[in-house]
Amino acid sequence: MNIVIAPDSFKECLSAREVAANIAIGVRKVLPAATIHEIPISDGGEGVLETLLNGVGGHRLSVTVMDPLMRPITAEYGILDDNKTAVIEMAKASGLELLMEQEKNPLLSTTFGTGQLIQDALNQGCTKIIIGIGGSATNDGGAGMVRALGAKFMNDKGEEIKEGGGSLNELYRIDLTNFDKRIQNCEVIVACDVSNPLTGVHGASMVYGGQKGGSRKDLEFLDSNLAHYAKTIKSTLDIDISSIPGAGAAGGTGAGLMAFLNGELVNGIELILQTLRIEEIIKQADLVFTGEGKIDEQTLHGKTISGIASMAKKYEVPVIVVTGKIGEGIEDIYSIGVSAVYSIVNKPMELKEAIDQAPLLLQDCSKNIMLTIKCFHKA
Template sequence: MKIVIAPDSFKECLSAQEVATHIAIGIRKIIPNAEIFEIPISDGGEGVLEALINGVGGRRISVSAMDPLMRQLKAEYGILKDGKTAVIEMAKASGLELLKEHEKNPLISTTFGTGQLIKDALNKGCNKIIIGIGGSATNDGGAGMVRALGATFLDDNGEEIPEGGGSLERLKSIDLSNFDKRIQNCEVIVACDVSNPLTGANGASMVYGGQKGGSKQDLEFLDSNLAHYANKIKATLNIDVSEIPGAGAAGGTGAGLMAFLNGKLVNGIELILQTIKIEEFIKQADLVFTGEGKIDGQTLHGKTISGIAAMAKKHEVPVIVLTGKIGEGIEEIYNIGVSAVFSIVNQPMDLKEAINQAPVLIQDCTKNVMSAIMCFNKD
């Protein structure tokens, strides 16, 4: 029996590779000789580095960079086997998971470290950059990233404004005279799984700023600041990022990448699936396992499960979804190619307990699913 295991990560719990490993263990408890292909996936956020390095081949690079609060850390990115394509996961330097709960503050958090990773990739001769922009702790419109590449953001007095989205209201002008010119000859592809505009009710601040530590008052202030930032970008570059779908991704980093780096936003899951050529495995499979930490109505819109299911449906391969939590609005999931959905939680337990027991829960759930399947495949 050929089985493809292609899950996303269970956020704040297990990486996509760890999830795949535990599913494989569960399968082999029932079918020891199963032919299993573990292919960890990302929809463009956390896990894009792991997915592409594992799927295509390449090497990991560790460099010193600044975290969202401008503290030094070691951050990782990858260079694919062609030696010219860098894979940067924004969350590695500018991610929410780098901060403790009391440290989350979108008024001061910055994307500067992500810019440092881009610069290091340019220094190593890369002329193509794939950047996954999920999981950020920031709301600065990518201004910090652009600064790390040589731009200067000035106030009325010609002084540099501080880092963070809270300072953008003071922005008077953007000086690009020292901006890294190598960007002009670099293809920048932005893996993104959201289509939010930069500002407004569905914009970066109002939709995502709260989870990054912003109060209601902060969010309104940050939204106004990003609108001001968009005006300054238009005055400087003659590019209007205010209404472009996806510009609001990662606290407006989508806008910064499009405006200053000529970044092209693409659907994250489609990019990953095409790059690693997973369809070649799926079309030969008898069964596909996928999953993520939580599924709900949003799962149908550009997430890992929807991408995997659509591809499997094309080849009439059944898809089993494992998840930690089943939310509302998943009824339509069965119309996109999913055969069945199972929660790994097998009894009442709090989140902390579920996270601690996740490896065993995944193995046990998989084992039970495979036992049921094998009841109908005794021949």
């Protein structure tokens, strides 16, 4: 039996590689002779670095950058085997994973460190940058990132405003005199899995600001600040990024990348699947496993599972989804090519226990799935 295992990560629990490995262990307990292709996947957020380096080849570099609260940390990015394409995972420098719960504050957090990673890639001679912008702790519209590349964000007194989305209301003028001109000759591809505009009820602040530590009052203030930011960008660059789909990704970093780096926003999972040439493997498969930590109605829109299932559906390959939690609104998941959905949680348990036991739960779940399949399929 030819089996493809192509999951996303279980966030704050297991990497995509670890998820794939544990599913494979369970499968081999039932079908030790099966041909198994373990292909860890990312939809453009956390995990894009590991996914592309493992799938295409390349090397990692470590750089000292500023974290979301402007403290020095070591962050890594990758350069693919062509030595011209950098892969940057925004979360490595500007992610929620870098902050303790009490430190989360979208008024203060900045994308400055992400800009430093981009600058280092330019220093290495890269002329193409793939940047995954999921998992950010920020709501500054990418202003910190742009500042790290040489721009200045000034108030009406000619002074630079502070870092963070909470200071954008003071923005009066953007000075691009010293902005890194190498960007003009660099192709920037933005892997994005959301289509939110920059502002409004569906915008960066109102939808995602709460999980980054913002109160309701903060979110309204941040939304107003991003609207002001967009107006200032329009007056400076004659570019209106206020309502472009995806501009609100990563606290508005999508907008900053489009406006200042001429970034092209693409569907993250489609980019990954095309780059790794997974279709050629799936079309030969008898069965596909995929999954992520939680599935809900968002799973149907540009996430790993939808991308894998849609591809497998073309070749009538059954797709099994394994997940830690099944949310609401997944009724239509079967219409996109998913054959069955399984939660790995096999008894009532607290979240911490489920996280601690996740490897064994994945193994047991995939083993039981294969035992069922074996009843009807001679491997």
